[in-house]
Amino acid sequence: MVETVGDVIRGRFAPSPSGRMHLGNVFTALLAWLSVRAKGGTLVLRMEDLDPDRCREEYAQQLAEDLVWLGLTWDEGYGKSGPHGPYRQSERTDFYAGQFAALAAQELVYPCYCTRAQRLAASAPHRADGKLVYDGRCRHLSQEERRELDKTRRPAWRVAVPDEEIFFTDGHLGPYRERLDLDCGDFIIRRSDGVYAYQLAVVADDGAMEINEVVRGQDLLDSTPRQLFLYEKLGYRPPEFYHVPLLVDPDGRRLSKRDGDLDLGALKERFTAPEIVGRLAFLAGLTDAPEPAMPAELLPIFAWEKVPARDVTVDRTLWQKPRVP
Template sequence: MPVFSFPMKKTASTPRYRGRFAPSPTGPLHFGSLVAALGSYLDARANRGSWRVRIEDLDQTRTVTGTADEILRTLEQFGFEWDGTVLYQSQRSDLYAHHLNLLLQADLAYPCGCSRKEINLAASQGIEGAIYPGTCSRGLPPGRQARAIRLRTFDQATRFNDAVQGPQSQRLAQEIGDFVVRRADGFHAYQLAVVVDDALQGITRVVRGADLLLSTPRQIHLQQLLEFPAPTFAHLPLVVDRTGRKLSKQSGDAPVDARKPLPALLLALAHLGQPMPSEPPLGLDEFWEWAICHWSMAAVPKKLAALPPQLC
């Protein structure tokens, strides 16, 4: 299949390990987000790597004004220290458009005039909803106007070994279909933006919640088409309530209390299956020293979701 080459600039100061935390500013930092931040931070620091923060505010219809700053303040109050400047996706649309245009030029992506309702009527049910039947893959039908842009998928398995969840395999063409990389409302899709950002930031390990496990093959597919280096992945067990619902900023789940960071950090550490100190840490510095020294990715529970420790 056609590919592009976008050389990555490397310097002697480029760390061998680079991780990141990429929250969406749709509400204050809640316990589930703290778990993701803690896992990614500890893995980076335990591997003597750097840790970046990226605000995924590409979809301005979901962004809550002031929340990004609030999330950053909360991270600081919990003792997180990120490297470099904070990156905002809303300021990078030209980069996403550039890479999308390259995919279009190579016929790896194409305009689609189908509505969601039409796809649901025409397609069989897939892993995450209706599989796109390829209506516009050979050109827009007469009378149609382009709405979204889709990326072509192929009849082959995309495989990767997740550091927590183990071996993963997905046949995108059969299970997902050609997927959207620019939405009908004009926003670039998450899949494209995250791939471009991870590549241009030099991210080598993506540690995040297991809700994104099924979308990872799509990102790997994009990385392959763009000849971007593929990071390794580790998907942490989600934090859910007793009904099995994932904690969410959008759902208004209670934010963590920045005035009492240590109890929340210790609960997050327990959720990740890590050894606990025999005595409560006297302060944040003592907590971080212990947690980084004793971090073990192998100890993280191989579950897609779990109740927070205080509800077990």
């Protein structure tokens, strides 16, 4: 059982500035904002721009402007001062290096020389959902074998997980458990190009920024056990997690940034901020009809018990209405 911390709530919204926010991103941002504000907490905006090939500063600036336009303001983080900066992951590499060294000092990491094809071949679908789990073949290489491979290939680095079960209670979904070695496997924390991976960065940042409430999509639920393992090994107390439903098309496909007609740029041409927020509140089960509302107006009626536990199907006709002059 995981013991989480805190009396004063510190939540965060941590988007990746790789394009315009889509409807699902805004849905999560709204619920994260409501959950923190309903408890009188502090909200942090962090830009998770680890991927230098996809993330751009102009996207980060646009994202911040869109959040303000929607009424989803924050107290600390990107564009503001704060005691835990910098608030862009691309500026925190030295910090991640120290966290990586702390894991290495515990002999928890090892180099992995597998190519993508080799990683797939060295994996097995242990999980019920068919996801592949790396079998740890590079964990057992000898020092001589590693020296030879170092001559021709730059390794990624993995965390060696134990045969241990991680159990926690999600604030929205309830109990969840996972066996690290069978359901997760040894996972990458630094890529072969030297970029630190999401799993390490998010734990290190949330720990250092004293985040004690994380609201995010259900697609990240199965990342939580491995992150809880890292929280323990890095000496941080974990936050309480709330995993929210994903917005999906009628065919079950998750909305993404490829859905250009549902990104915020397109939506702003058709709707006011209250119309967008009101429709999202309706999808979240907070209201009986998609009536216009700003986030602050939803605070008196917000409750996690109202939010669906399963994915929410988006009726696109609700999002095609032209803006009324």
